[in-house]
Structure formats: structure tokens, C-alpha cells
Amino acid sequence: MTLKTLTKPWEPMSYGFLDGSAKREIRRKMIKAIAVPGCQMPYASREVPMARGWGTGGLQVSLTLVNPSMRVKVIDQGADDSVNAASIRRFIARVAGTPTTMDTLDADLIQSRHRIPEEVLREDQVLVLQVPNPEPLRPVQPNMSIARQMHADADYGRMWLQLYEQIVRSGRVMQGASYPSLVHGRHVMTPSPIPRWDVPKLHMAKHLTILSAGREKRIFAVPPFTRVEPLVFSDVPYRVEEHAELTCHRSGTRGFFMNEIPQDNGTSTFEVSDSEWGVKSIRRRDGEDVALGETWYKNGKMSS
Known part of the structure; x- marks a missing residue:
């Protein structure tokens, strides 16, 4: 055996831009996230050729999942033709050789910022949501070490208190996007900055949803046919x-x-x-x- 037989010809970059080690780690963390719905899994977020806060988490998940036969759709605030959506779509197509589409029905992988398409997604489709701030407890507990302990104890009393104070002061819940939601009856998550209109689309949905925050280095997921229930009081119904x-x-x-x-x-x-x-x-x-x-x-x- 020689060293030459163990090496491959030099290539300018790995398929899908990310190196094999990064993809293996992200796949492992995605499997863990699917196994424990709504629970945040830390991962070593890699550098990609775009600024943090512009979808690096979603892009890394998409680059890990794509293959040459998978059609990719990218949305930014509901639009396929915005600068951010077009740039990410071109980048994925360039480094993975995957075809792209704007039609929700034709897509196999949908990466989105702040919206879920109006058309119902199928079992064979994957939705990747970009998340700027994955921690729902941050407004009530800025210390992340304590916040993670609260998740472990399922201690969400402060979140209920925050919603109650909004009702007392304003007559209704003022939380707009990123409405805190209970996943599978256990973990509270922030469902990306999607509007309240889109949160019910995650409840018992047929498709898999992966949420990723590149800057915060967190991945969490909503598997198919999983309960996603916005936090509401029994006498104050959820309103879109x-x-x-x-x-x-x-x-x-x-x-x-x-x-x-x-x-x-x-x-x-x-x-x-x-x-x-x-x-x-x-x-x-x-x-x-x-x-x-x-x-x-x-x-x-x-x-x-």
C-alpha cells in the first residue's frame, strides 16, 4: 500500500462546499434534533461565503442535504426573487450542481427566511428555516446557562407570565413573529421569525422541518406529524x-x-x-x- 492509493486527486472544494467532517456533524445533530423534537442541539457552525445573520445556518443544512437530483427552492420573506434568495439559490446550484425551481410543488428542499409557502408541503419535501435567535427564553432570561437549565426542567413559567402581562396591559398577546410554541408536549421553541399566520402550518404537518441558527450554532427540528401548539391561555385563543x-x-x-x-x-x-x-x-x-x-x-x- 502506498500513500498515493489512499489519496484522491486534488479538488478546489468538496461537493456542496462544506467538508465531509462538517456534513457528518450536521447530519448527526439533525438526527438528534429529530429524535428530540424542539430541543436545541449545538453544532460547530462553519464559515460560508456570506455574513452571519443572513441565513448561514439554513445554508449549511441545505448544503448538507442536497444532491444532484434534488430540486431546491429558496424564499426570502415569501419572495423567490429577492437579492438574498437569488444569491443563496445560485450558490447552492453552483457548488452542488442541483437544479433550482420557484414552484413549491416541484421542490424537494425548500430553504426559507421568515415564511412558509401557502401551498401544503408533501411527505417527501424538507423545509429548512433560517433562525436568527433560536432561544425563546432570551427575553425573560438573558443568561443562557440558566435558560438551558430551564429547558431541561421544562420550567416555562416566566414565558407564561410574559404573555399574561401583555394581555393585562394591551388586552391581547402582542407577540408577533417567532411566537413561542410547545413541540410534542415537551420543549418550547421559537419557530423562526415566521408570522403567527404560519405557525399552525407546522402542527401535524406531513413534511420535516429543520431550523438552524448559524450565528448561535443551534439546530432543532419538527418531525412529520408532530404537535406544535402555540402557548395560549384556555380563555384567550390563538389569533393569526x-x-x-x-x-x-x-x-x-x-x-x-x-x-x-x-x-x-x-x-x-x-x-x-x-x-x-x-x-x-x-x-x-x-x-x-x-x-x-x-x-x-x-x-x-x-x-x-
Whole structure:
């Protein structure tokens, strides 16, 4: 045996940019996260060619999961055509040779920042959510060592107190995005900065959701068919954003999560946040044969 037989020809980089050791570690931590839903798993977040806080955690998970036959979709605030989404999509395609798509129905892997698509995801799809701050206890306990002990003891009394104080002071829960949710009846997680509208989409969903924070070096997961229950009092029900009566001025769709666009005259128009859903709706309206999948919400109400 010679040294030459044990080595490979020099390559400028590993497949999918990350080295084999990094991918093995991230895979192990993802398996642990799936085994203990909602529990944060630490990992050695690698450097990638983008700034911390712009999706490095989600990108590392995507680079670990992709293969040449997997179609990748990247969303930023619901849009496929934003600078961040386009840059990440091009980078994944370049280093992994994987095809990309904007259609939710065609995607195998969906990496998203702050939104879950309006179309229901299938069992064979994986959703990767970028998470800037994975610790739901940080607003009530800034000491992370104590916060982790509170997770171990399932001690979430301070979070309940925070919600109670919001109701007493404002008449309702003021928590918007990143609404704290109990996963599998055990761990409270922050479901990324997705709006309250998207949190029910994680409950008993068919797909696997991986949440990753590159800057904070934490991975956690919501396996398929797992309970995800927002923290609410029995006499104060969970409420999503009141977008049921809003209509997209471009596509004419109604009953979905909208982006508000202020106008010069002081009024506002609205545009459906899931840009590809809006595009497909316009194409369907114009007579094209476009497949529209089942949606989580119908007429502003969550489907059973």
C-alpha cells in the first residue's frame, strides 16, 4: 500500500462546499434534533461565503442535504426573487450542481427566511428555516446557562407570565413573529421569525422541518406529524393576523397572508406574500394550464 492509493486527486472544494467532517456533524445533530423534537442541539457552525445573520445556518443544512437530483427552492420573506434568495439559490446550484425551481410543488428542499409557502408541503419535501435567535427564553432570561437549565426542567413559567402581562396591559398577546410554541408536549421553541399566520402550518404537518441558527450554532427540528401548539391561555385563543378580508391587487387572490404597500396618498394596497403563489394565480387567470396545490388556508381560515 502506498500513500498515493489512499489519496484522491486534488479538488478546489468538496461537493456542496462544506467538508465531509462538517456534513457528518450536521447530519448527526439533525438526527438528534429529530429524535428530540424542539430541543436545541449545538453544532460547530462553519464559515460560508456570506455574513452571519443572513441565513448561514439554513445554508449549511441545505448544503448538507442536497444532491444532484434534488430540486431546491429558496424564499426570502415569501419572495423567490429577492437579492438574498437569488444569491443563496445560485450558490447552492453552483457548488452542488442541483437544479433550482420557484414552484413549491416541484421542490424537494425548500430553504426559507421568515415564511412558509401557502401551498401544503408533501411527505417527501424538507423545509429548512433560517433562525436568527433560536432561544425563546432570551427575553425573560438573558443568561443562557440558566435558560438551558430551564429547558431541561421544562420550567416555562416566566414565558407564561410574559404573555399574561401583555394581555393585562394591551388586552391581547402582542407577540408577533417567532411566537413561542410547545413541540410534542415537551420543549418550547421559537419557530423562526415566521408570522403567527404560519405557525399552525407546522402542527401535524406531513413534511420535516429543520431550523438552524448559524450565528448561535443551534439546530432543532419538527418531525412529520408532530404537535406544535402555540402557548395560549384556555380563555384567550390563538389569533393569526387579520388578513382574511384582504385582496392582492395584482393576482386578485384573497384570504392569504399579505404584504402591505403604502401609497403616496396615504392609503395602502396589498400583495400576497408568497410571490410564486401570486405568479401562478396570475398565469391561471390568464388562461395558462398551471397546477395550483392545496393551501393551508382557505378564505382566511386554517383548513382542518
